[in-house]
Each structure stands twice: as structure tokens, then as C-alpha cells.
Amino acid sequence: MRSMCDIFIIILILLNFRLLGSSRIEACIKAVVWQALALGALAFFTTLYPGVWTMATVGLTIVVKAGLLPALLRRAMRESEASRELEPLVGYTTSILIGACLLALSFLATRSLRVPLDHDLPMLVPATLFTILTGLFLIIARKKAITQVVGFITMENGIYLFGVAFAVREPWMVQTGVLLDVFAAVFVMGIMIYRIQREFDHIDTDRLSDLKD
Amino acid sequence: MIWALIALPTLCGLSAFFIRSDVWRRTLLVGTASVHFALVVCAWFLALPLTSAAGWLALDAASLLVLSISSGLFLAASLYAIGYLKDFQRAPIRDYLEGFEFSNRPERIFIGCLLLFLAAMTGVAVSIHLGLLWVAVEATTLASAPLIYYHRHHRSLEAAWKYLLICSVGIALALLGNFFMSVAVSAGADREINLLTSELIKHARQLSPAWLKASFLLMLVGYGTKMGLAPMHTWLPDAHSESPSLVSALLSGALLNCAFLAIARMHGILDAAGMGDFSRQMLLLFGLISMVWAAMLMISQTDYKRLLAYSSVEHMGVMAVGMGVGATSSVMLHAVNHSLAKASLFLVAGNILAAFRSKSIQDVEGIFRFLPLSGILWIAGFLAITGIPPFGLFISELLILKAALAAGRWLAAVGYLVALGIAFAAIAWGFMQMAFGQKAQSRLQAPVEESFRSVAVPLVLIGGVLVLGVWIPDPLWRFFIAAAEALTGGGF
Numbered sequence: 001m002r003s004m005c006d007i008f009i010i011i012l013i014l015l016n017f018r019l020l021g022s023s024r025i026e027a028c029i030k031a032v033v034w035q036a037l038a039l040g041a042l043a044f045f046t047t048l049y050p051g052v053w054t055m056a057t058v059g060l061t062i063v064v065k066a067g068l069l070p071a072l073l074r075r076a077m078r079e080s081e082a083s084r085e086l087e088p089l090v091g092y093t094t095s096i097l098i099g100a101c102l103l104a105l106s107f108l109a110t111r112s113l114r115v116p117l118d119h120d121l122p123m124l125v126p127a128t129l130f131t132i133l134t135g136l137f138l139i140i141a142r143k144k145a146i147t148q149v150v151g152f153i154t155m156e157n158g159i160y161l162f163g164v165a166f167a168v169r170e171p172w173m174v175q176t177g178v179l180l181d182v183f184a185a186v187f188v189m190g191i192m193i194y195r196i197q198r199e200f201d202h203i204d205t206d207r208l209s210d211l212k213d
Numbered sequence: 214m215i216w217a218l219i220a221l222p223t224l225c226g227l228s229a230f231f232i233r234s235d236v237w238r239r240t241l242l243v244g245t246a247s248v249h250f251a252l253v254v255c256a257w258f259l260a261l262p263l264t265s266a267a268g269w270l271a272l273d274a275a276s277l278l279v280l281s282i283s284s285g286l287f288l289a290a291s292l293y294a295i296g297y298l299k300d301f302q303r304a305p306i307r308d309y310l311e312g313f314e315f316s317n318r319p320e321r322i323f324i325g326c327l328l329l330f331l332a333a334m335t336g337v338a339v340s341i342h343l344g345l346l347w348v349a350v351e352a353t354t355l356a357s358a359p360l361i362y363y364h365r366h367h368r369s370l371e372a373a374w375k376y377l378l379i380c381s382v383g384i385a386l387a388l389l390g391n392f393f394m395s396v397a398v399s400a401g402a403d404r405e406i407n408l409l410t411s412e413l414i415k416h417a418r419q420l421s422p423a424w425l426k427a428s429f430l431l432m433l434v435g436y437g438t439k440m441g442l443a444p445m446h447t448w449l450p451d452a453h454s455e456s457p458s459l460v461s462a463l464l465s466g467a468l469l470n471c472a473f474l475a476i477a478r479m480h481g482i483l484d485a486a487g488m489g490d491f492s493r494q495m496l497l498l499f500g501l502i503s504m505v506w507a508a509m510l511m512i513s514q515t516d517y518k519r520l521l522a523y524s525s526v527e528h529m530g531v532m533a534v535g536m537g538v539g540a541t542s543s544v545m546l547h548a549v550n551h552s553l554a555k556a557s558l559f560l561v562a563g564n565i566l567a568a569f570r571s572k573s574i575q576d577v578e579g580i581f582r583f584l585p586l587s588g589i590l591w592i593a594g595f596l597a598i599t600g601i602p603p604f605g606l607f608i609s610e611l612l613i614l615k616a617a618l619a620a621g622r623w624l625a626a627v628g629y630l631v632a633l634g635i636a637f638a639a640i641a642w643g644f645m646q647m648a649f650g651q652k653a654q655s656r657l658q659a660p661v662e663e664s665f666r667s668v669a670v671p672l673v674l675i676g677g678v679l680v681l682g683v684w685i686p687d688p689l690w691r692f693f694i695a696a697a698e699a700l701t702g703g704g705f
Binding site (some may be wrong): 108113132136139148152155156161162163166173174177178180181184185188192194195196199200205208209210211213 | 269272342344345351352354355359362366367368370371372373374375377381382385388389391392395396399423450451454455459510513516519537607
């Protein structure tokens with residue numbers, strides 16, 4: 001069981017590097033799908049409170065994160081006719097190097113945190129933190145609106161994993177609410193990407209720079 | 214009761230998407246706002262706290278305060294909206310800045326989102342479960358983003374995108390803060406504790422201090438983004454300046470308070486856990502940074518709506534400082550004052566914008582000559598927002614200063630006064646130019662007719678600030694104190 005979880009965690013970390021290093025948006029979306037599946041598996045194995053409700057919410061989360069959100073992203077991608085992130089603010093090689101630093105940082109930062117754990121998976125906390133940081137980095141370092149949304153979803157994935165693994169019993173009402181909010185957020189962002197494309201003929205957010213002091 | 218408060222605007226908001234007739238839709242907007250406000254007024258006469266949904270939703274004094282502000286401003290904004298929507302129906306509209314033509318989004322989306330926004334704000338006010346609170350705060354972002362993008366042009370789109378992305382990321386951090394809180398519970402407490410603020414306050418001493426601190430910081434940054442504390446405020450000036458004026462009024466007057474309530478509840482938990490000094494220091498720090506930062510940026514503003522937006526950042530800073538020096542009940546008073554004054558100013562700014570068709574301070578000169586009534590309200594709003602007696606903000610700002618001195622925070626008090634002074638100078642410079650300026654060539658030739666509604670609504674709001682400055686009835690003071698106590702768990 002433990003070795004299996006470790007494998008999933010490593011897959012998660014590798015997928016983060018895939019996100020950092022790939023210029024094709026389609027590849028990023030695929031990485032997010034796999035990430036959601038890995039998350040679901042981890043949630044399934046590591047939850048402290050197995051039960052019908054937990055399983056149902058985990059299942060629902062997988063459906064939303066691996067099914068609905070990528071579908072929304074693909075639609076936004078088709079409508080905005082953007083398939084590649086051509087000139088990111090931070091290059092891909094640099095991104096991967098920064099990713100490696102972030103990973104090291106995550107391990108260092110979580111060493112001193114005492115997590116009250118029944119299961120012992122020393123890599124889980126650093127992996128969640130790394131996923132959150134990867135998401136944040138993508139939002140900052142990429143120009144295309146759609147890649148920023150991918151970053152947002154990655155960040156949410158990391159937070160979700162932390163939640164399932166440690167945050168004991170979030171009631172189903174809250175879990176569904178969180179899921180619904182994330183779904184709605186990506187939905188609204190998708191509509192806006194479409195609008196940005198219509199208005200500007202591109203979805204590069206660094207050129208959304210009329211408003212400043 | 215609580216369910217009705219949330220369900221009413223939700224259902225009406227959803228149905229507004231499907232109503233075809235303009236007249237019915239607007240009637241629905243004002244009708245819902247009035248009924249909602251009436252329900253809130255009824256709640257004033259009930260014994261608090263009310264709870265429902267097994268204690269997850271509760272109406273304590275602090276919720277009621279925020280709820281009253283939100284609901285009251287919403288009613289004012291919806292009355293103002295009727296005239297606004299009538300005037301701006303003609304499409305396409307010529308952009309005053311760059312001369313291109315644009316149209317507005319369909320009115321049913323606007324009104325539907327407005328009502329859903331009210332529902333989400335109500336949700337924030339009455340959720341005392343931290344998870345639900347998060348869900349509601351994120352819902353306010355989602356409901357209000359389409360409102361910012363009401364005028365369909367590239368600047369408002371940019372503002373809406375920034376708002377959505379920055380606030381969503383910020384609030385995602387608050388979600389992590391929620392989970393940290395759960396860990397704080399499971400690491401420290403020997404029994405299961407719900408994430409209800411009342412429960413957490415009761416068992417605060419058992420929580421694990423390190424996780425609790427980390428959780429507070431994440432939530433302060435997360436909800437602080439939404440509240441507009443510097444340096445996370447960057448979405449705020451853009452969103453406030455590009456959205457329609459009545460939406461700016463709601464964002465500034467109602468929404469920021471909702472985010473503040475979330476932070477204040479967290480502070481209450483830390484206080485009960487004996488770490489009040491830590492959270493007070495953090496609030497004081499962020500508050501002072503916001504005040505000074507906003508004051509500096511106000512000096513160089515050439516756009517009067519952005520000026521008002523930065524003034525909101527500054528006043529959120531004042532509230533954070535107030536919490537930081539322990540003057541919670543004065544902060545409650547300040548929240549009411551600021552909301553009324555700022556909403557009034559934004560609505561008057563809407564009148565000015567509609568008449569002069571420019572947001573630049575340079576272009577608008579001599580409001581008195583062309584819009585005499587709005588000019589008077591503009592000056593009254595200026596006096597109110599900069600804290601000149603006899604307006605209410607003078608009292609609340611003075612009380613906060615007094616508390617800072619009493620707490621021995623001399624340095625903070627100096628920073629507070631300096632920031633207020635700079636802000637006063639910046640606002641005075643801009644506003645005086647606008648009100649009394651005598652430019653030879655003005656954009657307008659003759660006085661513009663001002664509709665009753667566009668003047669009456671801000672007049673009532675600013676009148677409220679004036680009354681609060683002259684006379685605060687005893688029951689109201691007791692209510693502010695009760696609200697402050699509710700935040701630290703006294704209500705339950």
C-alpha cells in the first residue's frame with residue numbers, strides 16, 4: 001500500500017515537471033487530467049475516514065477534475081485558437097530548473113512541520129506544497145490566459161490533496177461547495193478567455209496592460 | 214429566516230436570467246432588494262444569535278451588522294440602477310476615452326448576477342463554519358466578475374480578468390488556511406471539533422499553536438486579497454474604476470466588509486487561543502502598509518474613480534489598524550460610516566461620469582455650475598470620507614487613534630495620522646479642482662438636468678454618515694459592542 005502511494009506521489013511530482021516544461025497547451029491539459037487521476041487514487045488510499053460518503057466525494061472530485069474541467073479547457077483552447085505558449089515570460093529550461101528549486105524548497109520547508117499522521121508518507125506534504133507552488137509559478141510565468149487557468153487548477157489540486165490527506169473530516173456539504181466553486185471559476189474563466197480572444201485577437205495577458213497607475 | 218435571506222435573492226437571481234420584459238426584471242430587482250432589506254430589519258428585533266442548519270449558519274451581531282450594510286446598500290444601488298439602466302440602454306455607446314463604440318452586456322445577465330451577488334454576500338455574513346464561509350466568499354467573486362465586465366470593452370474585460378484571477382488565487386490560499394486549521398484541530402485537540410467559529414473559540418486553547426498561526430497568515434493573505442489590503446490590492450483600483458458606478462459602490466461598500474468579517478472571525482479565534490497579540494500585530498502591519506501605500510498612490514491619481522478606489526484601500530487599512538489596536542467596536546462603526554460615504558461617492562461619481570463622459574479629474578471642472586445638486590453631494594462626500602467633523606468618519610477615526618495611543622502604539626499612531634493627512638491632501642486637491650475649477654472650455658455648456666433618483670439615493674446615504682457623526686443612539690452603540698463581542702465568541 002505504502003509503496004503504491006509513493007509511486008503515485010512520484011507521478012504527481014513528475015507531472016508537475018511536465019507542466020513546467022511543456023509548451024503545448026494540449027499536453028498541459030493532459031498532464032492536469034493525469035494529475036487529477038493520481039490525486040483521486042491518493043485520496044482513495046490515504047484518507048483517514050474511509051466510508052461511503054468519502055468515496056462518493058472522491059469519485060465526484062475525479063469526475064470534475066479529470067473530466068469536466070479539462071473539457072472546459074479544451075473548449076476554451078479551441079475557441080481561442082491557441083495551441084502553444086510561444087513566448088513565456090520564463091523559458092522552459094529555466095522553468096524546470098526553478099521547479100527543481102521549488103521541490104527542494106518544499107522538502108526543506110516541510111521538514112520542521114509536525115503533521116499529525118496516522119499513515120506515514122513522508123513525501124506527501126512536500127508533494128502537495130510543490131504542486132501548489134508549481135501552480136502559482138505557472139500563473140506568474142506564463143502569458144496565455146489559458147495556461148494561467150491551468151496553473152490555477154494545478155494549485156487547487158495541490159490544496160485538495162492536502163485537504164484529503166490531512167484535513168480530517170470536511171463535511172460533504174463543504175466539499176461539494178468547494179468543488180462547485182472551482183468548477184464555476186474555471187467556467188467563468190473559460191468564457192472570459194473567449195471574450196479576450198474576441199476583443200484582442202489573442203489571449204496573451206501581458207498585453208492586458210491598459211490599466212495601471 | 215436565515216434560509217429565506219439566502220434563498221430569496223438566489224431564486225430571484227436565477228429567474229432574472231429568464232425574464233424577457235425589462236420592466237418586470239427591474240421590478241424584480243427592486244422588489245427583491247426591498248424584501249431582503251425588510252427581512253434584515255426584522256432580524257434587528259429578534260433575539261440574537263439565530264442559528265439554523267445545525268448551527269452552521271448563524272446570525273450573530275457581527276453578521277447582522279455586515280448583512281445590514283450589504284442589504285441596505287444593495288437596496289440603494291438597485292434604486293439607482295433603474296435610472297442607470299434606462300439611460301444606458303441605447304446601444305452602441307461611444308467610449309469617451311478612445312472613441313470606439315461598444316455595447317453593454319444583456320441586462321438580464323447584469324440583474325441576475327447582481328441578485329446572486331447579494332445572495333453570496335448574505336452567505337458570507339451568516340456562515341460561521343469556516344468551510345462554508347470560504348465557499349460563500351468565492352461565490353461573491355464569481356457572481357461579481359460578470360458585473361465588472363458590464364460595458365463590453367477591452368478595459369473592463371482586463372479589469373474583470375485581473376479581479377477573477379487574483380481573487381481566485383488569493384482565496385485558494387485561504388482554502389489552504391482552512392485545511393491548516395483542520396490540522397491544528399487534529400494535532401492539538403483530543404476530540405473532534407467542527408470548524409464552526411463558535412466551537413473553535415470554545416476549544417481554542419487546545420489547538421496546535423504553530424498550525425493555527427500558519428492558518429491565520431494564509432487566511433489573512435487570502436481574504437486580505439479580497440478585502441483590498443496592500444500589497445494584495447492590485448485588482449481593486451482597476452475593478453472599481455472600470456465597473457459601472459453602482460457596482461463600484463457595492464464592491465467598495467459591501468463586498469470589502471464581507472471579506473473583513475472573515476478575517477475578523479479568524480482574529481477572534483486566535484484571540485481566544487491566547488495568540489491575540491500575534492494576530493493584532495499582523496493586522497496592524499498590513500493595515501499600516503495599506504494606508505501608507507494607498508495614500509502615496511492617491512497623490513498621483515488623475516482618474517477620480519481610481520482615487521475613490523484607493524481611498525477604499527486606505528479605509529480598509531484603517532479598519533485593520535483598528536482591529537490591530539483592539540478597538541473592535543469602533544471598527545464596526547467605521548465600517549458602517551465608510552460604506553455609506555463611499556457608496557454615496559461612487560453613485561455621485563456615476564452621475565458626474567454620465568454628464569461629463571470622462572473619468573479624468575482634468576476634464577471635469579465646475580461640477581457646481583453644471584450639476585449643482587451632485588456638486589453639493591460631491592463636496593459633502595469629500596468632507597465625510599476625509600473624516601472632517603461633523604461626519605461620522607471623524608468619530609470612528611478619532612476613536613481608533615485614541616485606542617492606538619492607549620495601547621501605547623505611538624509609532625503606529627504617527628503613521629496612521631500621516632497617511633490620513635496625505636490622503637486628505639490628495640482627495641482635497643482632486644475634488645476641489647472638480648468642484649470649483651473654472652476652465653474656459655468645458656465639456657458641457659449648460660447645466661444638466663439631474664433626475665430625482667440619481668440625487669436622492671446618495672443624499673440618503675451621506676445623510677446617514679452625518680447622523681452617525683452627530684448622534685449615535687445608545688442602542689446602536691450597544692449593538693456595535695455586541696458585534697465586537699460576537700467576533701470573540703461572546704455571542705454564543
